[in-house]
Amino acid sequence: MGSCDGRVAFITGASRGIGKAIARRLSAEGASVVLSASRMGAHGKLQGTLEQAVSVIQAAGGKAAAVAADLSDPAARADLIQRAGECFGPVDILVNNAAAATMKLPSQCSTEERSRMYDLNLNAPIDLAQQAIPAMKARGAGWILNITSASAIQPALPYRDSKLAAWVIGPYGATKAALDRYTEALAHEVAEHGIFVNAMAPVSIVLTQGADYVRDIARENPDMAEPVEMMAEAAVELCSGRHVGRVVFSRNIVHEVGRQVRSLDGTTVLGDAFLEADPEATA
């Protein structure tokens, strides 16, 4: 028996990186998973496609399907929860993971760049939650997990790299800080309906393609790098019904509840001292 048996989970940004890891781990807990990204196939130099991620889960015996939509486009995401629900039934667990960061300093990030980032990182999670909540309320149960970032809070001085910090906690960090607050507010609103809304960030860096710009920093400072399995394990914990209105770091919540970190297929207890060098290098 998995902790998510009988539930349908919808995970955005699941073609690679953290989203794919969470989808695999939720599947290992028994959820039927619907994965989303902006497109089904490959694009540019980026590795990992929706089709491949679905195949990995199906090959492990899981129920998985994919729906593509550009989440930065309000029209493209307008019916996404309905489309996801057509795969295995209504969405019980919504993981808002997709996001992007525009490499611009706060004084130089244009209106257009900021708008696109706010749409993908903030408005899309809110829209998807609003689409999912009516059916969750009707069933008296639901789980919404927003993936946020340590960039939402001010890093401790001295900065390791002031320009990088200005970029990270600036335009991108502002979208995540807003998402954190929205998470807390939404949790207050819908908790009475049995809907558990939480947000979770890596403590520092998970070596995904999205973290390419800090890859060298993480490799020089192994203490800053976090295995993707830690995020996936914390996601399962936050979709357990034991937490509501929390904005937490992955490792902190895993330690708080004394949870053991497992491999993404759920079969092996890993502990948390190990370091997965690069989740993109594994299936």
Ligand SMILES: NC(=O)c1ccc[n+]([C@@H]2O[C@H](COP(=O)([O-])OP(=O)(O)OC[C@H]3O[C@@H](n4cnc5c(N)ncnc54)[C@H](OP(=O)(O)O)[C@@H]3O)[C@@H](O)[C@H]2O)c1
């Ligand atoms: N990695 C880290 O160290 C780190 C640190 C702090 C917070 N986070 C947060 O963790 C989450 C996942 O990060 P990651 O590093 O795994 O990211 P990633 O490797 O860049 O993957 C991003 C995912 O989002 C999808 N995506 C991007 N733009 C999209 C769009 N317009 N519409 C729909 N889907 C889109 C991508 O698929 P397509 O490109 O195929 O659309 C991909 O599946 C993000 O919320 C990020 O802010 C990550």
